[in-house]
Amino acid sequence: MDDLDDLMTLTTVMALNNGVLRRRDHRTSRAGFDRLVRSGAIVRVLPGTFVNAQLITSRLSRCAAALATYPGSLLWGTDAVAALTRTLDKTAFGRQDTVGLAHPQSRYAAPGVRWTRRTVPAEHRVRIDGLRCASASYLAVEAAARDQGAMIERFLRAGLVKPAELSDVLPALASTKGHRERCRVVRASQDNPWSGGERRLQALLRKHRITGWVANAELMIDSRRCFPDVLFEAARLVLEFDGYGVHTKPEVFESDRRRQNALVIGDYRVLRYTWKQLTEDPDTLIAEVRTLMARQITSDPDQT
Template sequence: MLDDILRKQDGVITMDQAQKCGLSRHAVDRLVRSGHWQRRWRGVFFVADREFSDAARVRVAVLSNGATAVATGLTAAWWLGLTKFAPDVVEVTVPRVSNHIRRAGIHIRRRDLQPADIVEHNGLRVTSLPLTVVEAAVRPGGGPQLLDQALQRHTDLPKLWAAHLRNKGRWGSPRARMLLKAAEEGTRSAAERLFAKLLRQAGITGWKANQKLLGWEVDFLFEGDRLVVEVDGWAHHVDPETFRLDRIKQNALVRARYRVFRYTWIDLTQYEDRVIAEIRAR
């Protein structure tokens, strides 16, 4: 049982867990004195026979703040697989009425989370996926890209709105509302209108919108350059069938020796200078 816990928890174990496995406090102290275990914080230990990984670091940070602590923000996003890299500082949320010591490498937030917004994932308490998305998206290093990717692969807009509304007043709430509103309004047609506006503002000519080409309708056609530009809204507006047909259309255009540029709502709102530079260099 002890080996199973250590394997599942990246070499991290609490005193309570050790005692449930039959170890006394004296036995744990002997393991620490012998160097087999390391005391990472009061009541939290790490087995010294393995690498202290990012997962172990996050576990220690959360478990060392008590049974009610929850990984949140970008820490929760990484734990749930929404981001690739573990944050340098572990964000942990604890109940509003609590007393926790500030420590290097851990950012403590005090807020009472509802049961609907807490899940256990790989043996650690973290915010639910919808709340994680709306909170991580407004953290430095998150941004609209995280929200867009989550809508593509993991969740939908109504669930994100529900999590946001259950947690109004938290840090970053106004910014999260703006992102959700942008996602709600960022339909494909809105993205097309925005792209056309960017072209006009940049003085770029030689294009036509919503043209028939090889039996398909394309969003923007630069006929003289044999260039097609396809514009997508926020991910949740692209259902699986539309996604499939878009790829068939793109393959047909490429076979006919048309180049195809594809831009998303994120590209048009966050990286418009790059988009216009690519069109100018066509």
């Protein structure tokens, strides 16, 4: 009966910890633990750490095992991003795969783990599905020194961060490499760009001192939710950036047309721009925007 109780306890603990058991946490259940090992029900994946054999290819379980083995660490890199976006188990964990971990001190090489030396302040740590991880805002701002804001855009688009949260992270990274570039990207992200093209479009509007717009703000039209790339509410004008790589996908193409129809029916005018137009003919873009804004002012008696 004692062995059975131990097995039930161990099984329950394992289920609550993403399929992970550490031997040192169950010294009083040594017989039950050994029985699970001998039967092949659990498999050793790191020193003193075992995983439910049925979850041996689960990336979530393997990340949980790495964190259990090294208590002072946090998920880092692509594994941290996957945890935050809850896509860890989108791909299976292979024999040669590793788990990315951050730790304040240098760590010896360990099979199945890749280390980054990083001290993440407590206010920028979170738990996702039981996994210790750096926050979305911290990861995105840290990466901005290398990726020109791509992760910031991705997390803004997914609603994982808000523009106002980004600058709060900067002091924690002040002494790290690439901080000047990081600060520049964060400043350029305050208007909520969801893509590199939108970032470029917003910068162009700011350069020409065109104001009165918001980016990716929720707009309800006949109970349909829209998030226009750039919205001039007073002028009933919407600017949309069409990146070729995304907007030629069938599902995006269809969604764009439905959204544009909804905007037109809602009495909004829509101007669409491509990367080529944005980079090679910005003067025409600005002239078109100003022309439509001027028409709105002259046609609206309240503006005269």
